[in-house]
């Protein structure tokens with residue numbers, strides 16, 4: 051017999067001033083098809099395929115400056131050309147009734163001199179290098195170069211880069227900004243005690259390690275309004291050799307500090323995602339952070355339909371973000387609704403540069419008029 055109960059994931063949710071019609075969020079996904087860091091017209095189709103009326107999409111991590119880049123052909127939002135190139139992509143998502151936030155990042159030491167202006171060293175909280183040819187899950191990045199430790203007096207400029215990028219995000223027409231504070235990139239290089247070895251006011255105590263992230267949150271919130279700001283955090287993830295000795299204390303400190311700024315949401319990656327994207331068992335959970343945070347809470351990492359529904363039903367999250375499943379199933383909400391089979395994702399095309407293969411060619415169900 052057909053089950054007619056409405057799945058929790060398919061119930062509406064009011065995310066601040068945004069009326070979401072369901073709780074299935076497109077997770078930010080680096081796709082490396084923005085040639086020379088400029089978003090391309092093929093992204094119009096890619097994002098609009100995944101847009102639905104009242105559905106929240108998070109754009110792939112987008113560089114805040116010319117030192118922010120660590121992956122070839124990842125998009126940026128620090129030049130006029132990049133802002134203009136985003137506009138038709140945002141318009142296409144809006145035309146389908148979608149709500150679109152842009153994730154902004156700085157990769158810090160997850161880079162190499164070949165991707166930096168004038169061949170300079172990547173910047174970081176530290177001068178400790180990543181293992182030169184770290185193979186992080188399926189992301190096979192070329193050599194990492196030893197980073198240059200930021201001087202204390204240089205930090206306000208990086209905070210300002212995030213602020214200007216956030217302004218540019220709004221100029222491009224997006225509905226808001228997600229600050230990428232996860233996965234071993236620059237913000238996490240400050241947050242985590244096994245990476246941050248600073249002795250100034252940005253290192254040492256929890257308060258000091260969180261200072262950089264919170265200065266960015268404050269600057270971005272002041273610039274565009276806290277009601278349009280989210281942040282992604284992954285205290286438990288050890289991606290890019292980014293480890294903390296007490297992830298729960300870090301997560302709790304951050305969410306409690308974030309409460310002061312009244313931002314829209316906190317997006318957290320499950321402890322079961324340890325390194326790369328692989329799912330492993332974990333006794334820890336995000337519940338303490340979910341409870342301590344006053345805004346909306348998005349959980350991500352290894353979710354399927356059933357455990358996503360459980361997370362919402364049990365109030366462990368307001369929204370659930372899907373990465374690989376949404377990448378491979380542009381009509382994921384519809385498939386969940388129908389309990390339809392899912393396309394399998396093809397890892398080998400996650401980070402290739404073809405504008406079609408593994409990008410816009412995943413098939414839709416036949417019934418939804420979108421194919």
Ligand code: FNR
Nearest residue numbers: 077078079080110111350351352353372373374400
């Ligand atoms: C990612 N992930 C990721 N995370 C992030 O915060 N910003 C990003 O740009 C990316 N890029 C990215 C690219 C690709 C191809 C993958 C597979 C993953 C992590 C992603 O958002 C998500 O957290 C993980 O994929 C785990 O969720 P799923 O895939 O199990 O739903």
